[in-house]
Structure formats: structure tokens, C-alpha cells
Amino acid sequence: MNVVKADVENCSYGIILYDNVYKDYSPKGKNILTLAISQGYDHWKEYEEEYLKGKKTAYKKEKEGMAYILIKRAEKALLPGLSKTNEIMEIGFSLTNMRYTGNYRCAVYGRDQTLDNSMPRRMPITTPIKNLYLARAWTQPGGGYGGVIGSGLMCFAEIMKYW
Ligand SMILES: Cc1cc2nc3c(=O)[nH]c(=O)nc-3n(C[C@H](O)[C@H](O)[C@H](O)COP(=O)(O)OP(=O)(O)OC[C@H]3O[C@@H](n4cnc5c(N)ncnc54)[C@H](O)[C@@H]3O)c2cc1C
Incomplete structure (x- = not known):
């Protein structure tokens, strides 16, 4: 408190x-x-x-x-x-x-990391806009160092999938 x-x-x-x-x-x-x-x-x-x-x-x-x-x-x-x-x-x-x-x-960890807003339930990396990807604490899988490294890797994987 x-x-x-x-x-x-x-x-x-x-x-x-x-x-x-x-x-x-x-x-x-x-x-x-x-x-x-x-x-x-x-x-x-x-x-x-x-x-x-x-x-x-x-x-x-x-x-x-x-x-x-x-x-x-x-x-x-x-x-x-x-x-x-x-x-x-x-x-x-x-x-x-x-x-x-x-x-x-x-919000250094992005949005609240509650059960219904974590991992696959968090904002996705892909967007409806072509070539726009999101990688950060606010997106999947979550915030913190470990989370955002994962987010960057997931984003890279999505881009490579498209390529
Ligand atoms: C004091 C402190 C201690 C922390 N300790 C821990 C810890 O012990 N363990 C842990 O797991 N997490 C910790 N965190 C949280 C962790 O640092 C964040 O969750 C993580 O760094 C978020 O990564 P990110 O990529 O989303 O954003 P950021 O690391 O904030 O990176 C975003 C980058 O975008 C840049 N930027 C912003 N606007 C623009 C623009 N218009 N154009 C170009 N660049 C722009 C910023 O300068 C910044 O470099 C801590 C955070 C703080 C502040």
C-alpha cells in the first residue's frame, strides 16, 4: 500500500x-x-x-x-x-x-497482467493492417524483460511466416 x-x-x-x-x-x-x-x-x-x-x-x-x-x-x-x-x-x-x-x-509492464489478459489472451502481435505488427509489453505474451524478448521473437516469427 x-x-x-x-x-x-x-x-x-x-x-x-x-x-x-x-x-x-x-x-x-x-x-x-x-x-x-x-x-x-x-x-x-x-x-x-x-x-x-x-x-x-x-x-x-x-x-x-x-x-x-x-x-x-x-x-x-x-x-x-x-x-x-x-x-x-x-x-x-x-x-x-x-x-x-x-x-x-x-505502466512499465503494459496493461494489467491478469489471467484474462495474459499470454494468448493479450493483445495480438498481428493487426488487421497489412505489415503492421506490434511487439511490446502491451502485447502477447506480456510485460517484463522475459515477456518483451518473447514478444520480439514472436513478432519476428510472424513476419517470417508472411515472407
Ligand atoms: C525501473 C524499472 C525497473 C524494472 N525492472 C524490471 C525487472 O526487474 N524485471 C522485469 O522483467 N521487468 C522490469 N521492468 C519492466 C521492463 O523494463 C518493461 O516491461 C520492458 O522493458 C518493456 O519493454 P517494451 O519493449 O515494451 O518497452 P520499452 O523498454 O519502454 O521500449 C520502448 C522503446 O521505444 C522508444 N520509443 C518510444 N516512443 C518512440 C517513438 N515515437 N519513436 C521511436 N522510439 C520510441 C523508447 O525510447 C524505448 O526505448 C522494469 C521497468 C522499470 C522502469
């Missing part, structure tokens, strides 16, 4: 350190750290209209406030001094994702 309500004070969050996976990911002597949370979209709805018009003052204040809370939480739980070592900060929330991916309400 804290996630759905975008309650950054109390929601669970992840700390991702890519340098642990890829050697030399960050410049020497530096680290790139990601603090990640999931959020429901409703909290951002009130900012959406102004955001899309490029008027972002209230939105920026809100997202910076949330980022600061997360940094403080990580600082307290795991990384003392984090807020003082920060040189560059990029903040992205649901509206950012919506802008870059075009996903309605930042």
Missing part, C-alpha cells in the same frame, strides 16, 4: 551498485548508485497536465523532496555521509518514464 500511495518515507526501496557487477562502470574513484522504488501513478496525476506543458516547478519540488527522503533513508540504513558525497544526481519518477517510453500512466 505504501508503494501504491507513493509514500517514500515508508515504502521499500532498492539500492543498486552497478560497479559490483561491471568493473570500471564508474570513473575511477567514483561510484554510480541507484536508489529505486516502485510507485502507483495516482500521486503524480495532479502534476501531469502542467508537466506535459513543460511547467515543472511544483513537480520538480516534489520529486526533489522525494529523492532527498530516499537519500536520507539510505544514508541512515547503509551509507553514512551519502548526501554529502553526492556530485551529480538524476531524478526520474513516473512522469519521466511516461515521457521517455510513452507508456500510459507509466
Whole structure:
């Protein structure tokens, strides 16, 4: 529920350190750290209209406030001094994702993955329009990395069938 309500004070969050996976990911002597949370979209709805018009003052204040809370939480739980070592900060929330991916309400997994909207029951890859195919989280078989790789492969198979 804290996630759905975008309650950054109390929601669970992840700390991702890519340098642990890829050697030399960050410049020497530096680290790139990601603090990640999931959020429901409703909290951002009130900012959406102004955001899309490029008027972002209230939105920026809100997202910076949330980022600061997360940094403080990580600082307290795991990384003392984090807020003082920060040189560059990029903040992205649901509206950012919506802008870059075009996903309605930042639905990163596409439409609800319910039983009656998954696998063969999801929107098909083929369309009634000749040469128009759809491959993405919104289409068969579903969202997430595994889903969209499958979607791409299925789309390729459909195109080859036609050829
Ligand atoms: C923070 C985060 C963490 C996630 N973690 C996981 C995870 O752990 N496991 C998991 O399975 N899934 C995870 N997901 C979900 C997963 O990333 C998505 O379901 C998947 O990437 C969707 O793939 P897609 O091809 O539908 O869309 P996208 O990956 O969004 O790709 C669409 C592409 O189209 C481009 N585009 C948009 N509009 C245009 C245009 N007009 N012209 C040209 N290009 C355009 C976009 O820039 C983008 O590159 C996560 C998502 C997020 C945001």
C-alpha cells in the first residue's frame, strides 16, 4: 500500500551498485548508485497536465523532496555521509518514464497482467493492417524483460511466416 500511495518515507526501496557487477562502470574513484522504488501513478496525476506543458516547478519540488527522503533513508540504513558525497544526481519518477517510453500512466509492464489478459489472451502481435505488427509489453505474451524478448521473437516469427 505504501508503494501504491507513493509514500517514500515508508515504502521499500532498492539500492543498486552497478560497479559490483561491471568493473570500471564508474570513473575511477567514483561510484554510480541507484536508489529505486516502485510507485502507483495516482500521486503524480495532479502534476501531469502542467508537466506535459513543460511547467515543472511544483513537480520538480516534489520529486526533489522525494529523492532527498530516499537519500536520507539510505544514508541512515547503509551509507553514512551519502548526501554529502553526492556530485551529480538524476531524478526520474513516473512522469519521466511516461515521457521517455510513452507508456500510459507509466505502466512499465503494459496493461494489467491478469489471467484474462495474459499470454494468448493479450493483445495480438498481428493487426488487421497489412505489415503492421506490434511487439511490446502491451502485447502477447506480456510485460517484463522475459515477456518483451518473447514478444520480439514472436513478432519476428510472424513476419517470417508472411515472407
Ligand atoms: C525501473 C524499472 C525497473 C524494472 N525492472 C524490471 C525487472 O526487474 N524485471 C522485469 O522483467 N521487468 C522490469 N521492468 C519492466 C521492463 O523494463 C518493461 O516491461 C520492458 O522493458 C518493456 O519493454 P517494451 O519493449 O515494451 O518497452 P520499452 O523498454 O519502454 O521500449 C520502448 C522503446 O521505444 C522508444 N520509443 C518510444 N516512443 C518512440 C517513438 N515515437 N519513436 C521511436 N522510439 C520510441 C523508447 O525510447 C524505448 O526505448 C522494469 C521497468 C522499470 C522502469
